[in-house]
Amino acid sequence: MIMIDVQSILKQLTIEEKAALCIGSGPWTTFNIGRPEVPAITLADGPHGLRRSRDIDASFCQSLPATCFPTASCLASTWDRNLLYTMGKALAEEAIAQDVDLLLGPGVNMKRSPLGGRNFEYFSEDPYLAGEMAIGMANGIQEKGVGATIKHFAANSQEFKRYLLNSEIDERTLREIYLPAFEMAIKKAKPWAVMSAYNKVNGVACAENTELLSILRDEWGFDGLVMSDWAAVHNLVKAIGAGLDLEMHGPQLVDMHALVDAVRSGALDEKVLDRSVSRILSTIHKASKTPKGGSFDIESHHDLAGRIAGEGMVLLKNNGVLPLKDHGRIAVIGLSAIHPYFQGGGASRVNPTKVAIPLDELRRQAPGTRFMYADGYTNDGEFRQDMIDEATGIAQSAEAAILFIALPPLTESEGYDRADIDLPRQQVALIRSVTAVQPNTVIVLNNGAPVAMGEWIGDTAAVLEAWMMGQAGGKAIADILYGHVNPSGKLAETFPLKLSDTPAYLNWPSKANIDTSTVRYGEGLFIGYRYYDATDTPVLFPFGHGLSYTTFSYSNPRTTASRFKDADGTTVTVDVTNTGKVAGKEIVQVYVHDQKSSLIRPPKELKGFVKVELHPGETKTVSIPLDYRSFAYYHPSYKRWVTEDGDFDILIGASSADIRQHITVHLQSGSKLRNHLNHNSTVREWLEDSRARVILEPIILGIIGRMCTMAGSADSKNGAMNMTGDIMDAPLFVVFNYFERSIPMLPEKMMHYLIGKVNE
Numbered sequence: 001m002i003m004i005d006v007q008s009i010l011k012q013l014t015i016e017e018k019a020a021l022c023i024g025s026g027p028w029t030t031f032n033i034g035r036p037e038v039p040a041i042t043l044a045d046g047p048h049g050l051r052r053s054r055d056i057d058a059s060f061c062q063s064l065p066a067t068c069f070p071t072a073s074c075l076a077s078t079w080d081r082n083l084l085y086t087m088g089k090a091l092a093e094e095a096i097a098q099d100v101d102l103l104l105g106p107g108v109n110m111k112r113s114p115l116g117g118r119n120f121e122y123f124s125e126d127p128y129l130a131g132e133m134a135i136g137m138a139n140g141i142q143e144k145g146v147g148a149t150i151k152h153f154a155a156n157s158q159e160f161k162r163y164l165l166n167s168e169i170d171e172r173t174l175r176e177i178y179l180p181a182f183e184m185a186i187k188k189a190k191p192w193a194v195m196s197a198y199n200k201v202n203g204v205a206c207a208e209n210t211e212l213l214s215i216l217r218d219e220w221g222f223d224g225l226v227m228s229d230w231a232a233v234h235n236l237v238k239a240i241g242a243g244l245d246l247e248m249h250g251p252q253l254v255d256m257h258a259l260v261d262a263v264r265s266g267a268l269d270e271k272v273l274d275r276s277v278s279r280i281l282s283t284i285h286k287a288s289k290t291p292k293g294g295s296f297d298i299e300s301h302h303d304l305a306g307r308i309a310g311e312g313m314v315l316l317k318n319n320g321v322l323p324l325k326d327h328g329r330i331a332v333i334g335l336s337a338i339h340p341y342f343q344g345g346g347a348s349r350v351n352p353t354k355v356a357i358p359l360d361e362l363r364r365q366a367p368g369t370r371f372m373y374a375d376g377y378t379n380d381g382e383f384r385q386d387m388i389d390e391a392t393g394i395a396q397s398a399e400a401a402i403l404f405i406a407l408p409p410l411t412e413s414e415g416y417d418r419a420d421i422d423l424p425r426q427q428v429a430l431i432r433s434v435t436a437v438q439p440n441t442v443i444v445l446n447n448g449a450p451v452a453m454g455e456w457i458g459d460t461a462a463v464l465e466a467w468m469m470g471q472a473g474g475k476a477i478a479d480i481l482y483g484h485v486n487p488s489g490k491l492a493e494t495f496p497l498k499l500s501d502t503p504a505y506l507n508w509p510s511k512a513n514i515d516t517s518t519v520r521y522g523e524g525l526f527i528g529y530r531y532y533d534a535t536d537t538p539v540l541f542p543f544g545h546g547l548s549y550t551t552f553s554y555s556n557p558r559t560t561a562s563r564f565k566d567a568d569g570t571t572v573t574v575d576v577t578n579t580g581k582v583a584g585k586e587i588v589q590v591y592v593h594d595q596k597s598s599l600i601r602p603p604k605e606l607k608g609f610v611k612v613e614l615h616p617g618e619t620k621t622v623s624i625p626l627d628y629r630s631f632a633y634y635h636p637s638y639k640r641w642v643t644e645d646g647d648f649d650i651l652i653g654a655s656s657a658d659i660r661q662h663i664t665v666h667l668q669s670g671s672k673l674r675n676h677l678n679h680n681s682t683v684r685e686w687l688e689d690s691r692a693r694v695i696l697e698p699i700i701l702g703i704i705g706r707m708c709t710m711a712g713s714a715d716s717k718n719g720a721m722n723m724t725g726d727i728m729d730a731p732l733f734v735v736f737n738y739f740e741r742s743i744p745m746l747p748e749k750m751m752h753y754l755i756g757k758v759n760e
């Protein structure tokens with residue numbers, strides 16, 4: 001271990017050396033400034049497996065073999081914090097073995113549309129679930145002395161024009177939807193690093209975004225390293241000024257010289273540069289504490305990858321055909337049964353240590369069964385009726401069919417979005433033809449994000465969402481189909497019926513949009529189930545859905561207090577019983593619904609969950625704590641999280657659409673809010689304040705009364721009543737000036753008096 005005294009080294013460094021430390025020396029290392037006490041450190045992707053370049057100086061080359069774990073869609077569907085922690089530790093072991101100091105993951109961006117190219121790399125449409133998963137994984141990685149990098153900060157929810165696209169997001173949506181997963185991970189896992197996103201947020205590139213970086217550093221207390229995404233810096237001087245520390249990848253020598261010039265000319269205070277350099281030195285110091293080298297256990301990591309895949313796969317539908325019985329002949333159809341589709345394209349692509357082939361694993365599980373195989377489709381998009389006919393023939397002659405359906409390779413990748421959520425025409429035709437002759441058809445899906453199923457799902461016996469399942473997923477599929485693993489995954493994202501039902505449909509960036517440099521997050525807070533709930537839009541499968549081979553009942557719900565102060569929170573407790581015949585795991589979800597709020601809120605939001613394992617007949621009591629933030633929302637006028645007095649429903653469910661129990665509690669708010677009423681506040685807003693209402697109500701009632709008296713006929717009376725609405729929504733000073741001459745003081749003075757009153 002090299003001892004690094006950050007402050008004393010900082011004093012010895014020249015401006016040139018400091019500037020060099022702020023750029024990478026190549027794609028995967030920090031700059032080696034030639035001082036033995038400041039070694040370069042090594043970075044590598046990524047979120048679900050190590051991608052350590054064989055040639056550390058090459059941007060693109062094959063990486064060293066590493067375990068390819070399931071991608072984030074599958075990981076989040078486990079809802080299992082401990083499993084993610086265990087996986088984090090395994091990733092770190094591989095990093096240590098391959099001389100890597102800092103892992104570039106996990107990614108916690110929100111899935112605002114199923115089209116997002118990197119959705120497979122992101123956890124969820126829900127910030128709380130994504131945050132919890134990231135905490136588990138980052139804690140596991142760092143437990144072993146390797147750094148985790150939370151990425152991509154922030155609002156990187158689409159790939160279209162990703163280097164320049166401006167995500168235009170209102171403040172409340174940013175705070176409530178796009179930032180909390182980062183905030184949770186920063187506060188609870190204390191990651192070594194954060195990677196800024198390619199895109200702009202509200203007009204400013206993330207690497208240079210003072211507002212975002214000061215939320216990260218000043219509000220959340222992040223004192224680690226902020227690095228840019230690869231080639232995402234437009235102006236390094238600005239970026240360092242905003243709070244970025246390291247420009248990747250390197251070496252961007254022009255930027256380095258610009259940094260030196262900026263300090264020499266006084267355009268950038270050297271103290272600001274020192275701030276970044278000391279954060280880089282501290283990271284190097286942390287990294288140097290972990291000796292690198294050695295090897296990792298390929299077999300046990302492969303098994304772990306399989307176990308995680310088995311926990312994350314989601315049984316979407318089952319008419320009882322699963323688990324499979326002892327069939328004599330089973331048709332296995334689909335290319336992905338022999339060439340599994342288990343990861344996506346882009347920087348996260350892992351060179352696996354080995355790959356479990358689904359068809360081989362099925363044969364291993366049921367040696368007495370005759371498995372007959374047909375490709376069913378090619379991966380080049382060609383429509384081949386002959387292949388459909390062949391597959392249909394073997395399906396007809398079997399007792400059951402397992403149909404492996406996968407999106408064509410590289411449909412889902414970093415760098416571009418999906419064009420639609422459809423399966424290839426050949427695969428849809430194949431499913432329809434096979435299900436027409438074989439009632440016991442089980443569909444196994446490999447994809448990183450939802451696909452449309454409306455055309456065919458009604459005719460299938462069962463559907464298993466096997467995701468991008470990682471290198472050992474083939475074994476997990478066989479385990480689930482044969483009941484050696486009881487499925488327990490639940491969806492971390494809603495499966496819509498069709499693309500046009502999805503929240504961001506009209507605000508999705510594409511060439512067809514009017515302004516292709518900006519994506520407006522027009523759906524606001526309402527992404528995922530928040531949108532489907534609020535608009536009553538039917539979905540294919542709701543957020544949180546997933547079947548098991550057993551059943552569970554929920555009883556005896558209670559909270560520690562039915563009236564409580566927001567700062568104290570409350571704990572929800574419920575008894576869960578396995579009412580079926582086999583052991584299984586249930587994911588108990590707790591959503592909170594605010595009965596009345598000043599600003600619109602989603603009908604319900606996930607605020608807690610627990611995964612519990614139960615033997616047949618067994619009951620366990622589970623408890624889920626709810627804290628201040630479980631009840632709060634972000635109020636843009638106060639620029640802070642607030643709570644409001646009132647009743648909240650605590651909804652305990654097996655999915656967002658399957659609420660089994662509910663309790664109503666009363667929250668006492670401790671938010672001491674300075675009143676934000678001003679000249680532009682409406683009459684309605686003024687009347688909501690009890691201090692203002694005492695003074696204003698008689699005046700406003702007087703105006704309304706006079707208007708109604710003046711109105712002669714019934715028609716004009718209605719008109720007068722409509723005018724009442726107009727008055728209520730007009731700024732108070734307009735009403736004073738326009739309608740009221742009899743107030744006790746001049747309108748302007750009256751306004752000042754009232755503003756003083758409500759802020760007393």
Ligand code: BGC
Nearest residue numbers: 045046104151229230347414
């Ligand atoms: C990706 C990052 C990745 C980096 C290094 C970028 O293109 O956006 O997620 O960590 O490359 O491979």
